[in-house]
Amino acid sequence: MHKTPQVNEVNEFIEIASDFEDPLEVIREALSNSYDADATQVDINIEQDEEGRNTLVIEDDGHGMDEDDLSSFFDLGNSNKDDAIGYKGHGTKIYYKSDEIRVETVKDGTRIESVMNQPWAKLNNRELPTYSIEKTDTDEPSRTRIEVHGFRAGQGFDPQKLTYNKIEHYIKWKTIGGSTAWHFTDDFHRMDITVELSSTIDDTRDQIQTDNRLEFSPENRDPDGELVAEMMCKHYPPRELTVALDDGRELTIEVVGMVGGKEARNELPTYGKHSAQFGIWLAKDHIKVERYNDAIGADNEFFHFFFVANCQELELSANREKIRNKSGDVYQAITDELDRFMTKVCQDSWYQKYIERRKLEDKKRSIRSQESTLEERRQRTEEQGGLSPSNSAEVIAMLERYSANGAPETIKIADFQMDDEVNAILDTEGELENASLQVKLSDFFEDETPLNHIDRFVCWKLGDLDSLSQVERSPYMGKPIRFDFQENVIRYGGENPRTIPVLELAEKVS
Incomplete structure (x- = not known):
């Protein structure tokens, strides 16, 4: 039956x-x-x-x-x-x-x-x-x-x-x-x-x-100017690649594309995440379906390329979003031929010139950026009359300079953990102290960070004194607090407050 x-x-x-x-x-x-x-x-x-x-x-x-x-x-x-x-x-x-x-x-x-x-x-x-x-x-x-x-x-x-x-x-x-x-x-x-x-x-x-025509960005093989590689663009004219299958059939692959810098690629009407749009697109009915960027090779970054390879022998899913016959001889023959074709594109003298020019211009941009940053730092230093730390690591550098220049006590960094509330352990004349290193002392109190385990504060500057006065007006973490900057200490607690020394480096380091 x-x-x-x-x-x-x-x-x-x-x-x-x-x-x-x-x-x-x-x-x-x-x-x-x-x-x-x-x-x-x-x-x-x-x-x-x-x-x-x-x-x-x-x-x-x-x-x-x-x-x-x-x-x-x-x-x-x-x-x-x-x-x-x-x-x-x-x-x-x-x-x-x-x-x-x-x-x-x-x-x-x-x-x-x-x-x-x-x-x-x-x-x-x-x-x-x-x-x-x-x-x-x-x-x-x-x-x-x-x-x-x-x-x-x-x-x-x-x-x-x-x-x-x-x-x-x-x-x-x-x-x-x-x-x-x-x-x-x-x-x-x-x-x-x-x-x-x-x-x-x-x-x-x-x-x-x-x-219903997809047009490439205007061709611009050798633009004038100093930093213009991003504008470079070359069209690779339409080619029909013919591949013979083992069963005697012939495949025709219609390939056309361009190579270009970022500014040239930005003129294309991409859809979705920009970086995910470039490379080698496999198409049927001249509608792009999936990318095959393996054809470009590991030494060449795919986003420089935009090629469409159309073959009517590709079989698509119902919603036309995926290729169904990837395991068959047709897909293998298409990708093998594209590997050969794109190898020639990557060996093209214009493409090699484009890559070298891009690398050279990237280095020039990096140098100019560094020069600009250095100039900004020099100007800021002149305006401030010297170094002004902007993070904990720079505060450490100032602390070492302080200790090396005849300070009444020698303080060394025994341990440092950037993100911890108690971010430093200091070696002060052989004694270990739990410390908080801050660019501005006032920054520490903005988040109501506990003081329980802090033996000393080291800061570049005291910071916003009005803000610290506001902290004094109400209990801090449930206890009274006073900032005594005549004696450079913080008194924290009720009848027998803890005394936490504050070392302000700005006035002590030249």
Whole structure:
């Protein structure tokens, strides 16, 4: 007897939709669908009403959908796109995480209107959602309009977290809106993109207007100036690398990129942590997926490089965030070829000149910084008439100078722990004392630090005398305290107070 494995359809829909966590992924899927529909213009509008409900509207002038296309749009794993971006039919399932999906599309003289109510609520109630279809004849040009009401991602969807700047960088870095395909073909399919947010979300500008080309920073191979390595930039023109597999198939890897300094790289529309954006990106459909920085080699820092290596044989996870076939021969062949290609880039005479120039300029900056710091220190010393310690270690240096210059008692540092309340043990004429070394005595009392184990204070200056007078006016840690700077002691306690000597170094060390 043979049995056929069953699929829990509800669970599959929930699982696929749940793979999409970033609310911006709805924009990525919308742009991919519009591109696959041969659209030349796509408009995205994100609105939020007074009650906080959100609506996403995506419109394009692509070839539209007929009834079979609409079924593919709503079905799972039933795409009719062949090898287009969304050929698995997973991407549009992100729309299921909503309260309502409305589709209005025109194709070949037929207009279709479709509505799916409460898809996410029904799926979580273990029910497959349904959608309506109404068809009418029309003479309108082909187009598609999709409305997603009450969209949510992750634990929820907050449109106000979507700013124009964040969306624009995401489009260029993570979607077909940042395609590198235009480098490789003369008949590149250009698509103009407009994104508009309601003023309650972001009122800093009217809209985003861009197209689907990722452009590199301007080339600047040998800028004039003394400290200009950060501005240097070289483009490495598009190359098609061909790799033969053992089974006779051939892989084509389309590589294009740039090397540049920090200022040049800052002109790129990166998305996320800046330092995590550079290196060698593997891409499919000319959309960046994962980095392969091993191709650069340990001797070269990855953040100088920005290359995109596109191969259509890469297999991606449902949410297009990861490469699935890393263990296969295709991935191995791609990475081996990239290793060879990037080795040549790293051996390029311009790159070697750039690295040497950068190192030389870094040294010059370091020297200038040190000179500037020294000048500031000299000026401060002249204004103060000598050394003015700024930390405990410098107080130790002054204490040693004090002891070496004919002090009435010889005091040595027997032990020092910077962060301890009693941070020093002093050897005073052979006797050990627990001590607190402070730049200013008044600093010690700001945090109400206990005095129980302190035998002596050593400070550069007494500090804020008004602050110390304020400490005297009320019990300190439950006991009376008096500062007697005629005798340079602190008297702490009631009837038989402890006497704690205070050694102020500023007046004793020249």
